[in-house]
Amino acid sequence: MSTHLSILFTVKRSKISSKGLVPIHLRVTVDGKRLEITTGRFIEPEKWCTESGKVKGRSADVREINTYLDILRSRIYAIQKDLIQSGEIISVEEIRNKLTGIEDSKKLLLLIFSDHNLKMEQLIGNEYAKGTLVRYKSCCRHLKNFLRFKYNLSDIDISKVNLEFINNFEHYLRTKDENPCSNNSAVKYIKNLSKVIRICLANEWLNRDPLIGYKSKYTEVNRKFLDxxxxxxxxxxxxxxxxxxxxxxxxxxxxxxxxxxxxxxxxxxxxxxxxxxxxxxxxxxxxxxxxxxxxxxxxxxxxxxxxxxxxxxxxxxxxxxxxxxxxxxxxxxxxxxxxxxxxxxxxxxxxxxxxxxxxxxxxxxxxxxxxxxxxxxxxxxxxxxxxxIMDRKVSDEMDSLGDLLNKKEKSLRGIS
Incomplete structure (x- = not known):
């Protein structure tokens, strides 16, 4: 028996907050039965596009929310696939249980990363600077593009993140067609990813650290200063x-x-x-x-x-x-x-x-x-x-002194 499943994202304009924001809700319908839950994301009402079921705009915040919605959509389809393969009945109740039962669900990399970024955003000005959040969001965006480019995936189970994945991601960062990263930028993004991996290790979502064996280092940059x-x-x-x-x-x-x-x-x-x-x-x-x-x-x-x-x-x-x-x-x-x-x-x-x-x-x-x-x-x-830097400055000055002494020596020999 075939099962019809539909996924829709909507905003609840009747639940506008004191800050003028409305919540984004997820609506899943299976054979006429409906499940509706909040996504935990809030936006300004005029930024919602009903036709696409996404937030309008290209800002970093908008991209983060739309990425999160894509991840939720992919998660539901993954649940549907798992239920089919296991021979279980597909119902809104089963989808709710697997979607909200964190301990029973697969751990997806971008979902974990997005959750980390959301918690970081709530601590801006307290534990984190805004620039730090920008770098983590940028890393998450690069990971999303990498998964599509390399594996044709919208997300990946954290258990499949291994050393090969890390090295492939770094290579992608250095060679991507649009704005390839410098050595130091690529290493910083791997460092951002490593924090999320440590979260997974601490929660025992990973059995082994995929960064073991990873080798890369910053290129020393000559720091400019005024004399x-x-x-x-x-x-x-x-x-x-x-x-x-x-x-x-x-x-x-x-x-x-x-x-x-x-x-x-x-x-x-x-x-x-x-x-x-x-x-x-x-x-x-x-x-x-x-x-x-x-x-x-x-x-x-x-x-x-x-x-x-x-x-x-x-x-x-x-x-x-x-x-x-x-x-x-x-x-x-x-x-x-x-x-x-x-x-x-x-x-x-x-x-x-x-x-x-x-x-x-x-x-x-x-x-x-x-x-x-x-x-x-x-x-x-x-x-x-x-x-x-100071040693280099001393070296340069001593080179100049050496040249000066040599010139004086030649001059003295010419006089004699």
Whole structure:
């Protein structure tokens, strides 16, 4: 006897929330009997497309929801297939039991990944930064495309994820037709995937770690920084445009504190205290790593804080100490700062942090241990990258000195 099954996604406009969002419901019909459950996803009513049964738009959030709906649809068809193969009766009750009975259902990679991302999204600003979520969503999207490209699947049982799968995914990332990933980007995406795999191992959904035997490493990137002369140029330059002057000041503040963009943006009076030497210090924890960072407040940084002490900042930024613009605007304006100061290096806000580590501290005799603590690094190995930069700088300067001494030697021989 044939069984007719239909799947439909709808929105419940009668259940609009105080935030103006409506829930997306899943409706499964088997031979006229209906099962309807919520998907746990909410959207603005005008973004729903009734014809396609999907959310309209191309934003990352929209793609995540539509991917989740596709996964649910695939899951139901997989349940139907399992019931047929096992000779069981296909009914809305059986589908409900298998769909909601987590312990009895197959564990699908993208479904687990999407659930991880949803939980991460709920902790933005608390345990995670928005940029971290963006990277995990991007990884999930790459996995979805990879499954379609390599296996013609919308999802895959986590038990089938092995070392071959991992290596194939990495190869896909490096060679895909549209925007192939660099070595470091590919390795980062595998690292994102490894977190989801650890969740599966912890829940005993996997019997063996598929990453055992996987080998790949980051390519060391030469970190740019400003030398003393370049930093001095930026500090002394007078600007007639206020927004450019503010951006310069924020950049210089970071050069003398080592704080990242987000940590400068979040700085409040609560982060300023008195250190063991009786002077003002910055006491904070890096948003990225949650590692404590204690930084003596140098005079040049303190002068910038005093300069903007009474600067008007309303709304949610009223308690912040500095009027730093959004990161994208910041880096755009920094290009103008570089042009006006005659600096050819591509200036980004993160270069300020590198400059603090090299030109301001290490080159002036501050120990690498102290620099590591001020930067809030988890491991001193991270800070040693800057020490290598300084060694390279010494090597280059000694090469120049060698050339100069050789020229003097030749000149002396010519005179004699």
């Amino acid at each position: 003393e002369a370049e930093l001095r140029k930026i500090e002394l330059k007078e600007f007639n445009i206020e927004r450019i002057e503010i951006v310069r000041d924020m950049f210089v503040f970071s050069c003398y504190t080592g704080l990242s963009f987000i940590d400068v943006r979040n700085l409040t009076a609560d982060h300023i205290g008195v250190g063991i030497d009786g002077r003002k210090w910055i006491f904070t924890a890096r948003q990225k790593t949650k590692i404590s960072s204690h930084i003596p407040l140098l005079d040049k940084a303190e002068k910038i804080l005093l300069k903007y002490k009474d600067y008007p900042m309303g709304g949610y930024r009223a308690k912040k100490l500095l009027p730093i613009p959004a990161n994208q605007k910041m880096n755009s304006y920094l290009k103008e700062v570089a042009d006006l100061c005659g600096i050819t290096k591509e200036l980004t806000f993160h270069i300020a942090r590198h400059t603090f580590a090299t030109t301001v501290t290490l080159s002036n005799g501050v120990s690498i241990e102290s620099v590591s603590k001020m930067l809030g690094h988890k491991s001193i190995k991270t800070t040693q990258i800057y020490a290598k």
